Amino acid sequence: MGQSHRLSPPTPAQDCQELTDVERAIETVINQFHCYAVKGQKEYLTPNELRELVVQKLPHLGKVKCVGPLDEKIECMGDPDEAKLEFGEYWDMMGDAAKGCRRK
Amino acid sequence: MGQSHRLSPPTPAQDCQELTDVERAIETVINQFHCYAVKGQKEYLTPNELRELVVQKLPHLGKVKCVGPLDEKIECMGDPDEAKLEFGEYWDMMGDAAKGCRRK
Numbered sequence: 001m002g003q004s005h006r007l008s009p010p011t012p013a014q015d016c017q018e019l020t021d022v023e024r025a026i027e028t029v030i031n032q033f034h035c036y037a038v039k040g041q042k043e044y045l046t047p048n049e050l051r052e053l054v055v056q057k058l059p060h061l062g063k064v065k066c067v068g069p070l071d072e073k074i075e076c077m078g079d080p081d082e083a084k085l086e087f088g089e090y091w092d093m094m095g096d097a098a099k100g101c102r103r104k
Numbered sequence: 105m106g107q108s109h110r111l112s113p114p115t116p117a118q119d120c121q122e123l124t125d126v127e128r129a130i131e132t133v134i135n136q137f138h139c140y141a142v143k144g145q146k147e148y149l150t151p152n153e154l155r156e157l158v159v160q161k162l163p164h165l166g167k168v169k170c171v172g173p174l175d176e177k178i179e180c181m182g183d184p185d186e187a188k189l190e191f192g193e194y195w196d197m198m199g200d201a202a203k204g205c206r207r208k
Binding site: 019020021023024025028029058061091092094097098101 | 123124125126127128129130132133134136138160161162163164165191192195196198199201202203205206
């Protein structure tokens with residue numbers, strides 16, 4: 001797996017408090033993309049890599065019915081080892097899963 | 105602020121292990137929307153509510169230059185107290201901030 005990535009607080013120096021819980025959460029979602037996007041060297045995920053991420057890291061979210069499980073979406077991505085999913089599309093997919101499991 | 109929301113693992117019962125770090129991260133991002141979407145009763149955020157979220161919860165991410173700071177995007181949303189940002193648009197904005205601070 002690729003190494004993880006640290007969100008570095010931007011300058012100026014005094015802005016150096018710790019990341020908030022939400023920033024750490026976003027960092028965690030970014031890191032998963034980097035960890036699993038090995039073939040694409042952090043530029044893209046293949047369907048196989050994304051499926052591995054979903055199975056290992058989204059055992060519950062990945063099965064949310066009301067949105068249509070993620071593996072159906074992965075099926076439509078094309079060649080399991082050649083198709084390329086960039087970060088933006090990955091983020092959108094995570095959003096679909098998030099929308100699916102939002103309960104009021 | 106609205107109360108938070110728990111991602112409940114879907115049935116069947118044996119699928120009851122704890123959420124993974126990524127699922128908890130996604131849950132955290134969802135919860136912020138619910139916490140700040142008071143006027144819209146968790147259905148939408150107003151620009152003012154989103155600005156408050158960004159200032160309080162994204163002190164670093166919100167200032168990421170390369171994407172264009174979030175407050176510029178909030179400016180374009182319309183009436184600060186009347187315009188409505190639904191969950192999908194909120195998730196997209198968090199994705200913009202995430203894209204902006206991804207470092208290879």
